[in-house]
Amino acid sequence: MAPIxxxxxxxxxxxxxxxxxxxxxxxxxxxxLVLVGPSGCGKSTLLNCIAGLEPISSGNLSIGGQDMTxxxxxxxxxxxxxxxxALYPTMSVAKNITFGMKVRGVDQSTQEAKLAxxxxxxxxEPLLGRRPGQLSGGQRQRVAMGRALVxxxxxxxxxxxxxxxxxxxxxxxxxEIKALHQNLGASMVYVTHDQIEAMTLATKIVVMKGGEIQQxxxxxxxxxxxxxxFVADFMGSPAMNLIPAKTRSNxxxxxxxxxxxxxxxxxxxxxxxxxxxxxxILGVRPEDIADPEMRGGGDTQAADCIxxxxxxxxxxxxxxxxxxxxxxxxxxxxxxTAQPGKTQKxxxxxxxxxxxxxxxxxxxx
Amino acid sequence: MTELVTSPARGQSQAVRVLxxxxxxxxxxxxxxIYLMPLFVMVTTSLKSLEEIRTGDLxxxxxxxxxxxxxxxxxxxCTGIKCEGVKPYFWNSVLIAVPAVAISTLVGAINGYxxxxxxxxxxNIIFALMLFGCFIPFxxxxxxxxxxxxxxxxxxTIQGLIFVHVVYGIGFTTLFFRxxxxxxxxxxxxxxxxxxxxxxxxxxxxxxxxxxxIIVVTVIxxxxxxxxxxxxxxxxxxxxxxxxxxxxxxxxxxxTGVKEYNVDxxxxxxxxxxxxxxxxxxxxxxxRGLTAGSVKG
Ligand SMILES: Nc1ncnc2c1ncn2[C@@H]1O[C@H](COP(=O)(O)OP(=O)(O)OP(=O)(O)O)[C@@H](O)[C@H]1O
Ligand SMILES: [Mg+2]
Numbered sequence: 001m002a003p004i005x006x007x008x009x010x011x012x013x014x015x016x017x018x019x020x021x022x023x024x025x026x027x028x029x030x031x032x033l034v035l036v037g038p039s040g041c042g043k044s045t046l047l048n049c050i051a052g053l054e055p056i057s058s059g060n061l062s063i064g065g066q067d068m069t070x071x072x073x074x075x076x077x078x079x080x081x082x083x084x085x086a087l088y089p090t091m092s093v094a095k096n097i098t099f100g101m102k103v104r105g106v107d108q109s110t111q112e113a114k115l116a117x118x119x120x121x122x123x124x125e126p127l128l129g130r131r132p133g134q135l136s137g138g139q140r141q142r143v144a145m146g147r148a149l150v151x152x153x154x155x156x157x158x159x160x161x162x163x164x165x166x167x168x169x170x171x172x173x174x175x176e177i178k179a180l181h182q183n184l185g186a187s188m189v190y191v192t193h194d195q196i197e198a199m200t201l202a203t204k205i206v207v208m209k210g211g212e213i214q215q216x217x218x219x220x221x222x223x224x225x226x227x228x229x230f231v232a233d234f235m236g237s238p239a240m241n242l243i244p245a246k247t248r249s250n251x252x253x254x255x256x257x258x259x260x261x262x263x264x265x266x267x268x269x270x271x272x273x274x275x276x277x278x279x280x281i282l283g284v285r286p287e288d289i290a291d292p293e294m295r296g297g298g299d300t301q302a303a304d305c306i307x308x309x310x311x312x313x314x315x316x317x318x319x320x321x322x323x324x325x326x327x328x329x330x331x332x333x334x335x336x337t338a339q340p341g342k343t344q345k346x347x348x349x350x351x352x353x354x355x356x357x358x359x360x361x362x363x364x365x
Numbered sequence: 366m367t368e369l370v371t372s373p374a375r376g377q378s379q380a381v382r383v384l385x386x387x388x389x390x391x392x393x394x395x396x397x398x399i400y401l402m403p404l405f406v407m408v409t410t411s412l413k414s415l416e417e418i419r420t421g422d423l424x425x426x427x428x429x430x431x432x433x434x435x436x437x438x439x440x441x442x443c444t445g446i447k448c449e450g451v452k453p454y455f456w457n458s459v460l461i462a463v464p465a466v467a468i469s470t471l472v473g474a475i476n477g478y479x480x481x482x483x484x485x486x487x488x489n490i491i492f493a494l495m496l497f498g499c500f501i502p503f504x505x506x507x508x509x510x511x512x513x514x515x516x517x518x519x520x521x522t523i524q525g526l527i528f529v530h531v532v533y534g535i536g537f538t539t540l541f542f543r544x545x546x547x548x549x550x551x552x553x554x555x556x557x558x559x560x561x562x563x564x565x566x567x568x569x570x571x572x573x574x575x576x577x578x579i580i581v582v583t584v585i586x587x588x589x590x591x592x593x594x595x596x597x598x599x600x601x602x603x604x605x606x607x608x609x610x611x612x613x614x615x616x617x618x619x620x621t622g623v624k625e626y627n628v629d630x631x632x633x634x635x636x637x638x639x640x641x642x643x644x645x646x647x648x649x650x651x652x653r654g655l656t657a658g659s660v661k662g
Contacts, residue, residue, distance in 0.1 A: 053558060082556055084552050090575055
């Protein structure tokens with residue numbers, strides 16, 4: 001089957017300003033693609049290009065196997081939810097939802113049936129007679145969603161639909177959107193700059209920076225095997241520890257040497273990854289530095305570390321120390337004995353580390 | 366804060382506040398008097414007989430109220446050789462002002478919508494040029510306009526005057542609507558495009574229903590401008606198509622013998638009446654429209 005959305009070599013300029021550079025993305029039917037990246041990296045612009053609301057400067061774009069590069073938005077068979085919801089202020093909720101069908105000349109009875117169905121699905125029946133100005137943020141969000149759902153399009157586009165909601169509602173709506181996706185089996189492209197939202201919703205994540213794609217992959221690929229330093233740093237909270245280290249190969253494997261301000265360097269031995277350059281940046285997730293009792297076997301190697309700060313968060317306790325000139329965070333069990341200023345034995349899980357080249361920032365293993 | 370202020374000081378500040386308030390009222394009252402004085406004189410004079418005007422006091426109330434001057438002004442006063450009052454000219458003004466206001470408002474709305482929401486290459490330049498049009502003095506366009514009207518074959522006609530007022534008004538109406546529509550988020554247009562609506566559909570279904578305040582502002586502005594216009598009216602009309610302002614001028618200037626001040630005053634009030642009415646009826650929207658900015662989504 002043809003991919004539901006295929007973007008090839010897409011470039012987008014505003015005047016002489018290059019906003020999107022060589023974008024290549026393809027998703028299959030039923031995929032939930034999430035675009036993440038820092039503010040201003042071009043996520044909304046890319047979504048607008050997919051919708052046909054912004055012309056692209058060069059490249060190709062097809063939806064459902066049909067070339068859509070120069071097709072107007074109304075003929076792309078898409079529905080879009082905007083960051084500001086963009087509800088029509090003078091129309092009632094019901095009119096907002098049916099406007100698209102009315103424009104397309106869908107007959108009255110079908111309109112009513114679809115409206116009733118969507119209103120029931122989103123639990124907005126009591127709101128149908130109101131104007132958008134008389135709704136709360138969460139209710140507006142639902143109406144905006146309803147306006148998209150009623151269309152039954154090939155592709156849904158969402159531009160940060162949850163960013164205006166408070167934290168609690170955001171988590172609730174996130175779950176609802178996920179349920180909606182599973183129930184509808186629809187294909188979606190979803191923009192966010194919240195990486196937790198990205199991880200929880202996506203079947204496929206596109207990480208962008210400065211108009212360029214940094215990595216495309218599943219949540220676990222992005223999380224466990226970031227393609228470069230930017231992705232490693234951007235995805236995950238607290239961020240991945242990126243520690244400058246020196247390597248030396250010998251018969252048993254590669255010795256990884258991490259300098260410390262006071263005391264001997266930590267030396268770990270990686271038996272899998274060989275042929276690393278002599279200078280690398282070692283990427284370790286906080287949860288891959290743990291109490292030795294909690295984490296045993298595998299590639300785990302223990303080392304003594306001097307703890308600077310202890311931050312209990314309830315379920316876990318984060319400890320911060322200085323390694324290789326960087327602040328390094330480890331995620332320990334909440335009942336850990338670690339104390340600030342004291343030495344603590346910590347286990348590094350070498351089976352899950354990443355190596356990056358310091359100059360190019362690219363992944364080495 | 367108030368708890369900290371000692372009571373004598375508070376008493377004093379209270380007194381100062383009352384004093385300030387009263388001086389404000391007195392100042393405002395004074396200006397109101399100055400403002401209303403001419404109107405008062407006009408109304409009272411129009412209700413007096415010529416005899417009373419000649420013998421009486423300018424600011425005195427009429428001893429015997431008579432509407433003779435009003436009837437004469439409406440249908441009997443002489444404008445040059447004809448003595449039909451302002452009535453036919455009043456209707457000329459209506460025939461000029463109503464279509465000219467309607468057309469210039471509608472065109473301004475569409476222009477403003479395009480410039481604000483359908484940003485195309487050169488949109489800013491076009492808007493700047495239109496804005497520039499607002500600052501061109503009437504006198505500058507008289508000769509070129511006369512030529513254009515001649516070429517179009519509508520010189521001296523009501524249509525010609527409508528055309529002149531529409532052309533001259535578009536700069537202002539575009540400015541009004543553009544400034545109103547730029548405050549409306551472009552995402553609204555984008556959402557409607559995704560919903561399948563086209564240029565006019567979006568204008569008609571989404572922008573026009575939002576526009577009542579700015580339509581009122583524009584209509585009041587345009588109506589006042591066009592109704593009160595004298596220069597275009599006197600330059601581009603001929604016998605039979607003159608607007609009421611020109612007729613008023615002729616009545617006041619062409620009376621021979623004794624000057625009929627009461628008729629002049631009545632005619633002037635009649636000529637000014639529609640603009641007064643528009644302000645009274647729609648003034649509240651006018652203030653609201655001028656201050657209205659953002660539209661809540
Ligand atoms: N009409 C425009 N003209 C020129 N530059 C623009 C225009 N629209 C957007 N840009 C630029 O394009 C870049 C990408 O903008 P975009 O809105 O796509 O960012 P984003 O990734 O959606 O950011 P955010 O997370 O803040 O919404 C920004 O640097 C922005 O300044
Ligand atoms: Mg954005």
